[in-house]
Amino acid sequence: MHKLLTDQPGLQMVMLGNEAIARGAIEAGVAVAATYPGTPSSEIANNFFQISRETDLYFEYSTNEKVALEVAAAAANSGVRSMCIMKHVGMNVAADALMTLAYVGVKGGLVIVSADDPSMFSSQNEQDNRYYGKLSGLPVLEPSSVEEAGEMISHAFELSETLQEPVIFRTTTRINHSTAVVTLRTIRKQISRGDFIKDPFNYVTVPAVSRRLHVKLLAHLDQAARCSDESPYNIVSGNGSWGVICSGVSFAYVSDAVQDLGIGDQIRILRIGFSHPMPAGVIKTFLASCQKVLVVEEGEPYMEESVKAFAQEAGLTLPIQGKGEGLFSRLYEFDPRMVREVMASYFGVPCPAKPRLDLSGVPEVPQRPPNLCAGCSHRATYYAVKKAAEGMQTIYPTDIGCYTLGFLPPLGMGDFLICMGSSTGTSCGFSRVTDKKVISFIGDSTFFHSGIPGLINAVFNNHNFTLVILDNGVTAMTGHQPNPGVDMKLLNFQDYGQVSIEAVVRALGVPHVAVIQPYKVKKSIETLKEAFNFKGVSVVISREMCTLYAKGFKKTKTRPYYVSDKCKNHRECISQLACPAFFLDAAGAVKIDPVMCAGCAVCAQICPENAILPVKA
Amino acid sequence: MSDSTRLIMVAVGGQGNLLASSVLGEAALLAGIPLRMSEIHGMAQRGGVVESALVFGNARSSIISDGEADVLVGFEPSETLRGLNKCNAQTVIITNLSPLPPFTVAIGKGVYPDMAELQQAIRSRTARLVAVNAVEIAKTAGNVLAVNMVLLGALIQTGVLPLTSAHVKQAIQTKTKAAFVDINIRAFDMGYEVAGQHR
Incomplete structure (x- = not known):
């Protein structure tokens, strides 16, 4: 049995964030899941693929994210709990479906996982997909830890069914690819068959229909705003007068910084877990109890903009800052030290720090960029x-x-x-x-x-x-x-x-x-x-x-190649192919690592001396 | 920062550091010690550097900032050296001594550091350097791929982590393939012993 199907509530398991999300969805009774693979989201779907062979879960690798969302949208509008998983840039591909699906809404819960990648560990940009919530009018939930990610999925399905709208579940690489201990909860019985009730005047988005549906979406958005204000995921802690508003993994860095700086008595933290719509009432009350506020969020000043607007509405003039010189950057991911230092400087407290090592004079380390595999x-x-x-x-x-x-x-x-x-x-x-x-x-x-x-x-x-x-x-x-x-x-x-x-x-x-x-x-x-x-x-x-x-399909390894003594050290093999199986020995002669060599024989065909030969069996 | 212990493991893709972190994760669960870790997957694994951060204790962060690792385990000596930016003067360092020169060296785009200089650079800046020939030890234990277990043994011997040998060995039994458990335990013990003799 797949480990994520373990039906022992209370059992603790070490899980990757993406496993916790997959498990959370299983606990919520997800019945349909579709994806196009993309780092850092891939392991959620990989687990669903395996699980679908053991249960009634329908899972598919769709052709692209737009198709995946359409598959899930149809299933959800047939009353079946569905999930659609993609990396942040996948949302751009799915956006055409997303924007009008928001008008149509859903019947069964639909959760769209958007895995953002601050610092671009394996992506072409670091766009902040919270803005998709704003753009589409859909609710956005953001967990701050692996455990919370697992737990929040059930809530995301419930919220989707309450609002009759898809819910965007936004994670970042440090949630998806972090690991922590997760406590298993009860698995809800999955309902895998649905029915589609014809209702073309609410489902076929011709202009006359969409004009009405947009009104409905705005009503849902109002309701979502009330849900956000009452959400158990927008959490205030502490009683101090220095305010910090944060979300996602930043909450972890802020929590650690408060400990390290010893400012627990002065600080009040608002952790936003329901980040679209932003909880206006909660934020205004929070601001009213603070002297100054720091907004800690990776990516764009998404919350900062809202918080400043709410302050204006409430007639509050306290300093509110987040992004800017000497504060936080819109670039790349945060880390604990960075958050600690900015908090210390913003609130004017000393910052204990272990001095960084003086690395001058340390021998230079050759770069190790990723490379195509041997035999690729x-x-x-x-x-x-x-x-x-x-x-x-x-x-x-x-x-x-x-x-x-x-x-x-x-x-x-x-x-x-x-x-x-x-x-x-x-x-x-x-x-x-x-x-x-x-x-x-x-x-x-x-x-x-x-x-x-x-x-x-x-x-x-x-x-x-x-x-x-x-x-x-x-x-x-x-x-x-x-x-x-x-x-x-x-x-x-x-x-x-x-x-x-x-x-x-x-x-x-x-x-x-x-x-x-x-x-x-x-x-x-x-x-x-x-x-x-x-x-x-x-x-x-x-x-x-x-x-x-x-x-994975070969019974025996293809015979590797070696460099014979015919080699005149032209090094065309190395300089033109750059196959990682090549190395230079102590004498500077070209050698092939037989363990790495895949036996593709490309180098043997380009060697001007025909010096590269198969290892004899 | 005082009540948590921060471990960085650096390796080259394929050296088995993800399995090593998974063993430590399981050992922490068995020992009832809170643990958070993070790894970089994806493009970084195509022959590049694979880095895992493990934070034991009550901290909520799962990553480790520059200069804040309490202990660094390097599966490859030049990667250990590269990882020095994560260390401070109190950091304990465990390194394998078998080089895996990156491909940039073969195409003349870099020079592999001298091993004696490399060790001196680390030793002179940090609290303790445990340098072991993990590949040789793994071979003696019965499998060259058990380098990760040798290094885990050396790591536990240093006593920096709040984990005992018993917990780690129990985790090795559940987290590594049954056919390799005996070899893995032997490799772990040998790594532990060698680190103990290390001055």
């Missing part, structure tokens, strides 16, 4: 593309996945990236206004997610570029989740379809389509050259399973 098929494709495009002036729009790492030297393949699917759309623009050869890269999962419309656009508007689809048969970056191109029979699932990328590309009317096996270097270069010389849209599908993923 993307490296082979990039090498072949580089060779095939030799002599051409190129632009390489890229996309989101492991292969984005190809932009690092020495491969240097990747010139432009803004979002999922942007490789295809931006290729259209670059090829139209420049005289350079545009060659773009997209992975299989990203192609399905949002690459297809850009490619259709290219065919229709007759643009001129080559799209290389890096099809490694799995959504690799986020931890090997399935996507529509994956052969699910390999995983012993029989009831899935499979979409062929090649068939899709041909059906779109792309005039030049080719498939390569990137480990065959010479053949790949030839095929790529033909595609690059084609005027118009060409697509090359580079097909080779992710080497890490493939390990």
Whole structure:
């Protein structure tokens, strides 16, 4: 049995934040869950995927976040408790559905998890999704700890059903990827079948209907504001006259700072857990009892703006600050020391600190950037593309996945990236206004997610570029989740379809389509050259399973390679491929780590001395 | 800050530090000691540095600021050195001595530090350095992959964490694969012993 299904209320378990959220949803009787994987949210869905094999939970990896939200919206409007999980930028993809779903509302509870990523540990931006609450008019809940995240999910479902609206459950990386002890609670019986009652004048959002629905949404928002004012998640503690208003993980840093600074008697804390709508009454009362207030929130001054507006309404003139010079930044995540120092300076108390070490004179440490794995098929494709495009002036729009790492030297393949699917759309623009050869890269999962419309656009508007689809048969970056191109029979699932990328590309009317096996270097270069010389849209599908993923299916390890004494130390292998299996021994000779080597043989094909040979069995 | 103990573990992807944190998490649960930890997943794991922060005690934060670690465990010597920014003059440091040079060294974009200089740089700035050849010890224990268990043994020996060997060994039994439990326990004991002999 999956550990998150353990039916022993009161039992304590060490859980990752994402496990606590998944467990919380199971306790709330979630019956439908849909996602597109994205760090830091991925493990919530990974657990649901496993759990769905053991229970009546319906779970799916949807093509993208918009589809995932539509799946969940339909289920929730059939009265079934549903959940939709995504990383913060996924909300942008789902936003079209979200904005009008807010008008339509839900019948069964619908909780939308938005996992924000301050500091961008694995994201392209650090947008603050609390503003989606404001933009859509939907309630936002924000936990401050792993335990609270688990517990708050049940409340989020109840709130959704009370308000008949989806609830945005906003976390940050330090909730999703922190671990703590969680106490199990009772699992509510899941209701997995629903019914959809026809009511087109409330469900079909033509203008006449939407005009009424907007009125309904504003009424729900008023009700949500009352709920926020009464919410057990907006908590005041302490009796001092120095006020701190905080939310999310900042509450932990503030709590520790109060202890460390010894200012428990002077401080009054308002922890906001229900952050849209902001609790006007609670905040005004809080402000009235304070001399000065510091707002501690990562990201944008979302609360600060509201708090200042409430102070104005209440005719209060006390100092209220949050973001600004000498205070908090809108950039990156916070940490305990930073919060302690700003609080000490704002409230004018001494700050005990362990002096940082003087690190001058410490030997320099070589950088260790992330790298494509040994034997990664993307490296082979990039090498072949580089060779095939030799002599051409190129632009390489890229996309989101492991292969984005190809932009690092020495491969240097990747010139432009803004979002999922942007490789295809931006290729259209670059090829139209420049005289350079545009060659773009997209992975299989990203192609399905949002690459297809850009490619259709290219065919229709007759643009001129080559799209290389890096099809490694799995959504690799986020931890090997399935996507529509994956052969699910390999995983012993029989009831899935499979979409062929090649068939899709041909059906779109792309005039030049080719498939390569990137480990065959010479053949790949030839095929790529033909595609690059084609005027118009060409697509090359580079097909080779992710080497890490493939390990799970192989009974024996592929034979590794070694550098024989024919090596003249040209180091082309190292300088052009940068495969991490290479290393230099004490004498400066090139060696291959046999444990790391995946046996792809790409280096053996490019060595000018043919010095790289398979290890004999 | 006084009633909590802060541990940073730094490693290279694949060295087993996530399992080591999971063992410590379970041991803390068994010992009834509050624990919060945080890890960086995702892109950082593609051959990059993997860092875990573990806070034992009543603190609510799950991350550790620069200069505030009480103990640092480095699975790879140059990463231990890089982790010095998390340390202060009272910090105890445990490091593996087997280098895994990053790829930047092979392509001439960096120089791997001299091992003697590296140890001196750490020793001269912090309270105690326990440097062990965890790879050799793990091999002797029966599995080169048990480096993480060797380092856990050395860590517990220093006495900085509020955990006993008994709790950690019990956690090793539940958190690591049954086939490896004996080797893992042996590796833990050997790490503990070596750290005890270390001056």
